Amino acid sequence: MSERPADMAVAATARIARHEPRLRAFTSYDPVRLRQDAEAAPAGPLGGLSVGVKDIIDTGDYPTAHGSPIYAANHPRNDAACVALLKAAGALCVGKTVTTEFAFFRPGPTVNPHDVSRSPGGSSSGSAAAVAAGMIDIGLASQTAASLTRPASYCGIVGFKPSYGRYALAGVKGLAPSFDTLGTVTGDVATAARADAVLRGPVPASPRLDARPPGRIGLCRTPWWPEAEPSTWKAVEDAAARFRAAVPVDDVDLADYGAAADLHITIMSYEAAQALTWEYACRRDMLSPQVTQLIETGRAIPYETYRDALRQASLLRQRVQALFDRYDALIAPAAPGEAPLLEHGTGSPIFSRLWTLLRLPTITLPGLTGVNGLPVGVQLLSRFDGDDDLLDWAAWAEKLLPLRPAPALGEG
Amino acid sequence: MSERPADMAVAATARIARHEPRLRAFTSYDPVRLRQDAEAAPAGPLGGLSVGVKDIIDTGDYPTAHGSPIYAANHPRNDAACVALLKAAGALCVGKTVTTEFAFFRPGPTVNPHDVSRSPGGSSSGSAAAVAAGMIDIGLASQTAASLTRPASYCGIVGFKPSYGRYALAGVKGLAPSFDTLGTVTGDVATAARADAVLRGPVPASPRLDARPPGRIGLCRTPWWPEAEPSTWKAVEDAAARFRAAVPVDDVDLADYGAAADLHITIMSYEAAQALTWEYACRRDMLSPQVTQLIETGRAIPYETYRDALRQASLLRQRVQALFDRYDALIAPAAPGEAPLLEHGTGSPIFSRLWTLLRLPTITLPGLTGVNGLPVGVQLLSRFDGDDDLLDWAAWAEKLLPLRPAPALGEG
Incomplete structure (x- = not known):
């Protein structure tokens, strides 16, 4: 925090x-620019903090490729609103971080700092790995299904997906506008809160x-509990036991929200097919099989089915409000288990589809580990727009969990 | 419709x-490219129709300046989803049309085809004027306050602002995401319906x-009726009388929705300040006084005030649903009166703020005129997501109104 700008740039470059x-x-960073940016950075509430920018987010200084060869040489004219806010608050943007293709499922080259044979999770792969390895303080991340929560869980860091709409998406490539949410991955809750006070903009709070x-x-195992691995079962029960020593923790049954996963898939597929119309119409040969399949799934959904799914999602959002009359917060699984091996992809989004559909704020907390000693996160959730309270509660909860395991990083 | 592509390009160029x-x-068009595009256009449901693209919408072939000198030389890599959909359906994109700066209030150079001393309305100024003059069949337009309805009214054409979210916004510069809605201006309802079947995408219906x-x-004069001019009073009463000859038309009192206008201003100002963060932080000297004022209004609004306005807007959207148990459609003023003189700007958005806040679909219908013989539109509205019915009703209503006045266009 007290580093001189030039020292900070040197330290970031060294890491x-x-x-x-x-x-x-x-995907790109430039030590020369980093030093220039550090010298030019204004004083502000994020002075001394370094940021990595997920590469679906426009930056005027670095190319923005959206994880796709279609945009390999794409140089936006301007920074996205979120980047401009962070820079104006004194943060140092050190570069762009790897995303899966269009924030969907085709992995980039990033590996998990805790075990390089495993996935960092996706789609915010690079931001999560860079935070876990200490290369940056704040990773800009986003979530349409589980793209922030899951990599935070796999990499053993804090992931904050705020309420839908809290951070402006101007300059962020969209995948499914009903769900697309910008957030952060950080080393701790305090850093997430500092970033939040700036990112909710336009004026730093x-x-x-x-x-x-x-x-x-409320302890919500969710209707997909049987699909989790023992690592997740144990982590969630362990976290619940630790919290229960201090406050009441009751089981919450959301069995009748089981349809949410299919609703989420319907809406996401349809909207992705809309959002990627140009890419599918004019650059189809440069799309991965995963994205092509997503688009073609969306194209096969009748418009009426899509609109009906939107209506059902809206009703679920209204219905879940009553739950928060009884519970301030929920805890729930963040991912099915430990990070999968690289060859198995970025993992299943099943434990986030419901919460993303409901647009609730969620913080993934690290500290627990699975059967292989790798990180397993737990989610703490709150009511829509209850982000301020959730950050406070997460700062409390964080202290009840074990110290997070540091990745056993060699010398590269 | 039966024109050969080359003939169509020649005819469009001549107009x-x-x-x-x-x-x-x-803002830009290119007769050489137009001819090439016409030759290359695929067969499709919009074959033979020409399109103008509001210049806040990305196009790979033409620059996209957002009505701002900041983006004067901005060349996107790709077409926005809406443009890709129209092209894939066989439509011929003839160029980019004038928008006010960032679709807000600073006018561009466009004049009203019915009286060149008057405003075409804004922000979709060029699309509306080009349709009114017969230069294009379909104008892509957008609305955050009254940016589609008002120019349609002033230019004597059909303006269709669908339900919020019906047309994908990928590749469209945002101003206030809670309201930004893509739509069309056309010469008649049938053309709006043909475009709708394509634009609601991803697959043409x-x-x-x-x-x-x-x-x-329901005849809804709105709480702002006293602010309208006699031209609008007469047009709305005239339309109601014509419809009443065929179906029941009852007065609807929405006096208790009067707060909607201020809620709309609060949300739009706050979100515009967020969306234009980079422009304000890094290019402030290139912003107009109007946009600067909008951003600074937004920056002065406390976050809690903004979120409270969002909650109140959501409640109004739920409450208005019951109105459509009693009425299939509403008619309402589209603008305060005839088009204002150019030196008076693009006109007041007051008669659209409520409907934009409520996210309802609306069609502005031409045919009536004001005290100076200039066009005055009326809005026909329906329930959220009732777009298909609304188009059918508008096709019926259109026939009950007088033939729209053709602009008395000289030879340039």
Whole structure:
């Protein structure tokens, strides 16, 4: 925090030089620009913090490829609103981080800092790995299904997906506008809260974080609990037991929300097919089989089916409000288990589809581990627009979990 | 429709050459490219129709300046989803049309085809003027406050702002995401319906339009009726009388929705300040006083005030649903009166703020005139997501109104 700008740039460059050859978290960064940017950075509430920008987010200084060869040489004219906010608050943007293709499923080159044979999760792969390895303080990330929560869980870091709409999406490539949500991955809740006070913009808010317990927690194993691995079962039960020592924790049954996963898939597929119309019409040969399949799934959905799914999703959002009359916060699984091996892809989004559909704020907390000793996160959720309270509760909850395991990083 | 592509390009070029020097509806078009595009256009449901693209919408062939000198030389890599859909359906994109700066209030050079001393309305100024002058069949337009309805009213054409979210916004510069809605201006309802079947994408729907009356119409003068001019009072009462000869038309009192206008201003200002963060932070000297004022208004609004306005807007959207148990459609003023003189700007958005806030579909219908013989439109509205019915009812209503006045266009 007290580093001189030039020292900060040198330190960031050294960290990246050390870990990047093995982790491959960045699509582009430039030590010369980094130093210039550090010298030019204004004073502000994020002074001394470094940021990595997921490569579906426009930047005027670096190319923005959206994880696709179609945009390999794409140089936007301007920074996205979120990047401009962070820079104006004194943060140092050190480069662009790897995303899966259009924030969907085709992985980039990034590996998991805790085990380089495993996935960092997707789609915010590079931001999560870079934070876990200490290369950056704040990773800009986004979620349409599970693209922030899952990599945070796999990489053993904090992932904050705020309420839908809290951070402006201007300059962020969209996949499914009903769900697309910008958020952050960070090393701890305090850093997420500092970034939040700036990113909710347009004017930085006064930083505030009051670590305090929620009054009552609901333990929501979700209808997909049987699909989780023992690592996740154990992590969620362990977290619940730790919280229960301080506040009431009751089981919450959301069995009748099981349709949410299919609703989410219907809406996401349809909207992705709309959003990627040009790419499918004019650059189809440059799309992966995964994205092509997503688009073609969307194209096969009748318009009426899509609109009906939107209506049902809206009703679920209204219905879930009553749940938060009884519980301040929920805890739930963040991912099915530990990070999968690279050859198995970026993992299943099943434990986030419901919450993304409901547009609720969620913070993934690290500290617990699975059967192989790898990180397993748990989600803490709150009511829509309850982000300020959720950050406070997460700062409290974070302290009840074990110290997060540091990745055993070699010398690259 | 049966024109050969080359003939169509020649005819479009001739129409533009004739009227454009006086009307100044286009920011860019290229007769050579037009001919090439016509030869290459695929067969499809929009074959033979020409399109103008509002210049906040990305196009790979033409620059996209958003009505701002900041983006004067901005050349996107790709077409927006809406443009790709229209092209794939066989439509011929003839160029980019004038928008006010960032679709807000600073006018471009376009004049009203019915009286060149008057405004075409904004922000979809060029698309509306070009349709009114017969230079294009379909104008892509958008609305965040009244940017589609008002120019349609002033230019004496059909303006269709569908339900929020019906047309994908991928590749469209956003101003206030809670309201930004893509739509069309056209010469008649049938053309709007043909475009709709394509634009609601990703796959063109079967064209269908069944001109039929709604069961019951509500006449909604709105809480802002006293702010309208006699031209608008007369047009709305005249339209109501014509419809009443065929179906029941009852007065509807929405006096208790009066707060909607301020809610709309709060949300739009806050979100515009977020969306234009980079422009304000890094190119402030290139912003107009109007946009600067909008951003600074937004920056002065506390976050909690903004989120509270969002909650109130959501409640109004739920409440208005019951109105459509009693009325299939509403008719309402489209603008305060005839087009204002150029020096008075693009006119007041007051008669659209409520409907934009409520996210309802609306069609502005031409045919009536004001005290100076200039066009005055009326809005026909329906329930959220009732777009298909609304198009059918508008096709019926259109026939009950006088033939629209053709602009008395000289030879440029």
